Amino acid sequence: MAAAASMMPIFGHQISSKNDLVPDWSREEVSTGTTIMAVEYDGGVVIGADSRTTTGAYIANRVTDKLTRIHDRIYCCRSGSAADTQAIAEVVSYQLGFHSVELDEPPLVETAANLFRASCYRYREELMAGILVAGWDRRKGGQVYCVPIGGMLVRQPVAVGGSGSTYVYGFMDSNYKPGLNKDQCLELTASALSLAMERDGSSGGVIRLASISEDGVERRVILGDQLPRFSTH
Amino acid sequence: MALSTVLETPGAGFNFENATRNAALEALFEGGQTPKPLKTGTTIAGVVFKDGVVLGADTRATSSEVVADKMCEKIHFISPNMYCCGAGTAADTEKTTELLSSNLSIFSLNSGRNPRVVMAVNILQDMLYRYHGQIGANLLLGGVDCTGNHLYTVGPYGDVDKVPYLAMGSGDLAALGILEDGFKHNLELEEAKELVRSSIHAGIMSDLGSGNNIDVCVITKQGVDYIRPYQESEYKDDRKMNYKYRPGTTKVLTEKVVPLKLEVVQETVQKMETA
Numbered sequence: 001m002a003a004a005a006s007m008m009p010i011f012g013h014q015i016s017s018k019n020d021l022v023p024d025w026s027r028e029e030v031s032t033g034t035t036i037m038a039v040e041y042d043g044g045v046v047i048g049a050d051s052r053t054t055t056g057a058y059i060a061n062r063v064t065d066k067l068t069r070i071h072d073r074i075y076c077c078r079s080g081s082a083a084d085t086q087a088i089a090e091v092v093s094y095q096l097g098f099h100s101v102e103l104d105e106p107p108l109v110e111t112a113a114n115l116f117r118a119s120c121y122r123y124r125e126e127l128m129a130g131i132l133v134a135g136w137d138r139r140k141g142g143q144v145y146c147v148p149i150g151g152m153l154v155r156q157p158v159a160v161g162g163s164g165s166t167y168v169y170g171f172m173d174s175n176y177k178p179g180l181n182k183d184q185c186l187e188l189t190a191s192a193l194s195l196a197m198e199r200d201g202s203s204g205g206v207i208r209l210a211s212i213s214e215d216g217v218e219r220r221v222i223l224g225d226q227l228p229r230f231s232t233h
Numbered sequence: 234m235a236l237s238t239v240l241e242t243p244g245a246g247f248n249f250e251n252a253t254r255n256a257a258l259e260a261l262f263e264g265g266q267t268p269k270p271l272k273t274g275t276t277i278a279g280v281v282f283k284d285g286v287v288l289g290a291d292t293r294a295t296s297s298e299v300v301a302d303k304m305c306e307k308i309h310f311i312s313p314n315m316y317c318c319g320a321g322t323a324a325d326t327e328k329t330t331e332l333l334s335s336n337l338s339i340f341s342l343n344s345g346r347n348p349r350v351v352m353a354v355n356i357l358q359d360m361l362y363r364y365h366g367q368i369g370a371n372l373l374l375g376g377v378d379c380t381g382n383h384l385y386t387v388g389p390y391g392d393v394d395k396v397p398y399l400a401m402g403s404g405d406l407a408a409l410g411i412l413e414d415g416f417k418h419n420l421e422l423e424e425a426k427e428l429v430r431s432s433i434h435a436g437i438m439s440d441l442g443s444g445n446n447i448d449v450c451v452i453t454k455q456g457v458d459y460i461r462p463y464q465e466s467e468y469k470d471d472r473k474m475n476y477k478y479r480p481g482t483t484k485v486l487t488e489k490v491v492p493l494k495l496e497v498v499q500e501t502v503q504k505m506e507t508a
Binding site for chain 2 (some may be wrong): 064083
């Protein structure tokens with residue numbers, strides 16, 4: 001957040017830091033320090049996220065829903081600043097909805113991803129947002145697009161994001177193979193998220209999963225005590 | 234048929250009209266000791282129960298280490314079916330909620346509809362995001378509308394969370410402990426009030442910035458019960474508030490009478506029409 005602090009106007013005096021009555025974490029911006037993941041399979045996508053939102057060391061919301069609906073068959077996974085990603089998602093949701101009404105046709109996932117990229121790239125200095133766009137459309141089936149901080153856009157068969165993603169790159173690289181079915185993808189996502197949540201302090205809570213296909217969106221939650229366990233010590 | 238709302242769509246960008254004034258103010262005080270903004274080091278809490286929402290708050294407003302207001306009102310009126318608890322900079326929470334309230338009443342009059350909680354939340358989020366954290370308002374908005382009972386939290390940077398219960402302010406850690414332990418879905422009215430009261434009480438006991446009395450506001454479909462104060466502090470001082478002194482308290486040492494000689498210079502009579 002150092003970058004954001006240096007951009008604030010100097011006369012915009014924030015809450016006094018000398019005041020003992022103001023705890024550290026109430027001055028920090030709320031961040032979805034997070035683990036998010038999205039996997040393509042033949043016929044759709046599986047997306048997953050943890051549920052922790054932090055302000056510094058305080059967990060502001062332990063049951064956050066980071067899987068945000070953009071359109072009927074297009075969702076996004078949010079990581080980074082909670083305020084920024086909520087704002088971007090609302091803007092893109094509106095733009096895509098309008099576009100879809102104009103075309104009188106369900107929108108393409110690639111279009112949604114490009115709308116995200118347009119906002120994230122143009123305002124890259126002001127925003128802190130890492131987003132995975134995933135969904136199903138008739139043209140190309142299940143697709144996952146990665147729009148990290150800075151505003152790049154790239155399509156990947158499987159993508160992870162957020163602060164916890166660094167801990168599961170190895171797991172993902174070794175366990176993902178093309179041609180998995182929906183249930184295998186759900187299991188892979190749940191396991192990866194569980195491993196990341198175990199190691200990353202900014203990720204935790206419950207695992208929220210969703211699978212998107214032509215038939216619709218199926219959402220489920222894996223509660224804390226039902227998380228896949230790997231630890232033997 | 235276009236539904237025109239007099240909701241003022243704000244002009245693009247930030248409004249920093251007070252920037253020059255603030256700069257001049259800073260120059261006025263040598264050494265940069267500008268007057269500190271009044272902060273409500275606070276405990277506020279809200280709980281969604283079976284028939285509605287219960288909001289609670291302490292009543293202490295502090296200016297650094299001095300208690301500026303012992304009976305501060307932190308539960309702000311938004312609309313007949315919505316109230317908002319505010320933590321953070323007192324002026325910011327006060328004015329933001331007032332602005333929201335007037336915009337919603339204009340909308341209500343124009344459209345003939347009761348405002349929904351989600352609309353209020355969207356307006357707040359919009360405004361706070363635009364100001365990128367410069368408005369130090371941590372708000373807990375609760376209300377009942379045709380879609381149900383809702384409690385939302387909005388942060389100063391414009392992030393929104395929909396929650397069944399939450400506490401905010403400097404005393405929130407203590408209050409949240411009580412809430413986490415005692416909350417269940419579909420509580421009864423008396424249970425919910427007691428839960429909120431004990432959570433604010435925990436905040437008051439464990440946080441220096443919170444204190445004095447506890448206000449509770451119950452919002453249901455039938456109406457609003459704003460109980461202020463719900464519980465008074467045990468540590469109230471007994472001030473007479475009466476400063477009349479009996480004649481003779483101050484001793485008269487000398488008395489000198491000087492008559493003023495006045496001369497009538499001009500006399501005018503103006504008739505009044507008292508029909």
